Amino acid sequence: xxxxxxxxxxAAPSPEEPTTWTGKIRALWMRELPPEKMLPETQPKYVxxxxxxxxxLTIVSLIVIIVTGIVLTIGGVQWWHTSSFGHYMNSLHxxxxxxxxxxxxxHLWGKFWMSAWRGRRAMTxxxxxxxxxxxxxxxxxxxxIQTNFNSQWIAFESKDVLNSVGMGALINVxxxxxxxxxxxxxxxxxxxxxxxxxxxxxxxxxVVPPAEAIDHAHTVAITEVAS
Amino acid sequence: MMSLRHAPTQDLDSRPWDxxxxxxxxxxxxxxxxxxxxxxxxxxxxxxxxxxDKQLTFKSWAQSSPDSMYTTMVAELAGTSDxxxxxxxxxxxxxxxxxxxxxxxxxxxxxxxINASQDFVIKPLESQTMSADVKxxxxxxxxxTPEQQTQWASNYDTALNDAAGANGDPAKVPTGDYGPTSVxxxxxxxxxxxxxxxxxxxxxxxxxxxxxxxxxxxxxxxYMDDIATTDNLQGNTWGMVNExxxxxxxxxxAPFSFWxxxxxxxxxxxxxxxxxxxxxxxxxxxxxxxxxVVLIFVFVPFIPGLRSVPKWIPVSxxxxxxxxxxxxxR
Numbered sequence: 001x002x003x004x005x006x007x008x009x010x011a012a013p014s015p016e017e018p019t020t021w022t023g024k025i026r027a028l029w030m031r032e033l034p035p036e037k038m039l040p041e042t043q044p045k046y047v048x049x050x051x052x053x054x055x056x057l058t059i060v061s062l063i064v065i066i067v068t069g070i071v072l073t074i075g076g077v078q079w080w081h082t083s084s085f086g087h088y089m090n091s092l093h094x095x096x097x098x099x100x101x102x103x104x105x106x107h108l109w110g111k112f113w114m115s116a117w118r119g120r121r122a123m124t125x126x127x128x129x130x131x132x133x134x135x136x137x138x139x140x141x142x143x144x145i146q147t148n149f150n151s152q153w154i155a156f157e158s159k160d161v162l163n164s165v166g167m168g169a170l171i172n173v174x175x176x177x178x179x180x181x182x183x184x185x186x187x188x189x190x191x192x193x194x195x196x197x198x199x200x201x202x203x204x205x206x207v208v209p210p211a212e213a214i215d216h217a218h219t220v221a222i223t224e225v226a227s
Numbered sequence: 228m229m230s231l232r233h234a235p236t237q238d239l240d241s242r243p244w245d246x247x248x249x250x251x252x253x254x255x256x257x258x259x260x261x262x263x264x265x266x267x268x269x270x271x272x273x274x275x276x277x278x279x280d281k282q283l284t285f286k287s288w289a290q291s292s293p294d295s296m297y298t299t300m301v302a303e304l305a306g307t308s309d310x311x312x313x314x315x316x317x318x319x320x321x322x323x324x325x326x327x328x329x330x331x332x333x334x335x336x337x338x339x340x341i342n343a344s345q346d347f348v349i350k351p352l353e354s355q356t357m358s359a360d361v362k363x364x365x366x367x368x369x370x371x372t373p374e375q376q377t378q379w380a381s382n383y384d385t386a387l388n389d390a391a392g393a394n395g396d397p398a399k400v401p402t403g404d405y406g407p408t409s410v411x412x413x414x415x416x417x418x419x420x421x422x423x424x425x426x427x428x429x430x431x432x433x434x435x436x437x438x439x440x441x442x443x444x445x446x447x448x449x450y451m452d453d454i455a456t457t458d459n460l461q462g463n464t465w466g467m468v469n470e471x472x473x474x475x476x477x478x479x480x481a482p483f484s485f486w487x488x489x490x491x492x493x494x495x496x497x498x499x500x501x502x503x504x505x506x507x508x509x510x511x512x513x514x515x516x517x518x519x520v521v522l523i524f525v526f527v528p529f530i531p532g533l534r535s536v537p538k539w540i541p542v543s544x545x546x547x548x549x550x551x552x553x554x555x556x557r
Binding site: 015039040041042043044045046047048049051053056057060061064065069080081087088091092093094095096098099101105110112113114115117118119120121122125126129130133136139140143146147148149150151152153155156157159160161163164165166167168169170172173174175176177178180206207208209211212213214215216217 | 238239240241242243244245246247248249250251252253254256257260261263264265266268269271272273275276277278279280281282283313315316324325326331332334335336338339403419433436437438439441442443445446451454455460462466467470471474477478479480506510511513515516521525526527528529534536537538540542543544545546547549550551553554555556557
């Protein structure tokens with residue numbers, strides 16, 4: 001090795017400037033979404049309506065859905081027909097799905113009337129809308145794998161819709177195995193990823209200000225003297 | 228007296244909020260919400276349980292409605308069943324549905340082939356130990372030309388369903404050139420009554436998770452359809468959002484189900500060719516409509532007019548009434 005092969009000491013990067021992909025991504029993350037922005041202890045004062053609770057209610061409903069779904073997955077697709085505990089677990093899954101969609105619908109209408117896409121928040125709306133559509137697909141496949149009359153009838157009827165536009169060639173709702181895999185693996189993964197993106201965007205952009213909010217930074221107090 | 232004077236707003240919506248704030252604890256809010264939802268769901272589940280109508284089997288069909296199954300098997304042999312005439316992805320006996328010139332069902336082709344007479348009647352019978360008369364009937368059928376098979380079964384299908392004659396009653400079918408049709412249909416019904424057909428239609432598969440053939444055959448008869456009608460599960464009675472029993476169904480599909488209730492997609496006037504075309508292709512047309520609806524929904528922020536509705540109808544003043552009361556509106 002010659003001296004020219006040795007790294008130059010004066011060329012070493014400063015500790016503040018990352019040189020690896022990991023370091024650069026970490027630096028980007030810390031710059032765009034630092035911990036105090038990710039998990040803030042304050043919110044704008046206008047975030048004080050019950051309507052803001054429905055986003056959180058939707059997420060915790062999803063948590064209940066996932067937990068009960070995991071228990072049902074461990075039991076197997078037919079377990080809940082023969083076990084009273086399994087049937088109760090299915091009932092928890094069923095009602096948490098009903099609550100999930102109820103809360104999400106209220107959340108959606110709330111965000112619509114707040115025109116919550118203002119201020120470069122369009123992607124927040126779009127990811128939320130896609131999350132709802134993916135959730136509908138996930139719930140639909142859940143109905144298909146109940147292994148009872150309802151799932152037979154829904155599969156029989158819905159096949160015509162997918163077949164009519166050629167999708168039945170790829171997504172066969174009467175293929176129980178394919179629907180099980182979609183419901184417990186593929187679609188929940190999609191919903192999970194899109195919900196995480198949605199929540200991160202909410203934190204990144206912040207909660208949209210009131211449509212007619214005043215500009216506090218450029219507001220000055222003046223005193224009027226009665227003439 | 229003091230008042231506030233507002234300077235022109237500069238990108239207030241997009242820049243970080245620099246106005247007054249309040250205390251906020253997302254984990255505390257989440258924990259409280261989780262407890263509330265868990266208790267609520269646990270109570271609903273305990274009080275109302277969840278629907279679980281037992282699955283239908285070919286055994287239950289054959290035992291409760293043997294004539295219905297018999298008629299369906301004759302239709303499979305005669306080529307008059309829904310499955311036989313479905314088209315892609317099961318066969319090429321029709322072109323399927325389309326939206327104008329766009330015929331995706333036809334273009335995607337046959338990916339799950341079903342031969343109604345063979346898959347629903349002959350192969351299940353051959354998979355079992357057959358009595359002498361049934362074996363003779365199967366041999367006679369297999370030895371005949373397709374034209375002869377169709378002729379036999381069609382003759383019998385027509386006679387069986389003659390409203391002025393047998394009217395669905397096999398015992399009243401007059402003698403005719405039917406070949407082994409009635410023996411084959413009755414053999415399937417007899418096999419189904421024992422429960423053997425539920426396994427036979429799977430045709431020797433050890434790992435079978437694909438119920439396509441079973442589902443299509445079950446839907447070809449009136450057995451499952453009648454039960455669904457009783458439970459208000461048909462598409463034109465909001466069946467998509469209904470649930471068997473009194474439980475809530477998939478209410479979130481209401482925007483989809485809505486279109487199926489429109490008269491244009493339920494035409495009964497054969498002289499109205501346009502409405503009949505809409506009705507015949509309802510599934511494809513409604514799916515296309517819903518794709519447009521979904522795109523509008525996803526891209527609301529970019530659609531002029533629609534994105535301004537909240538401004539024209541300021542419902543949001545209710546949401547921010549406390550803030551406006553304290554700081555006013557600009």
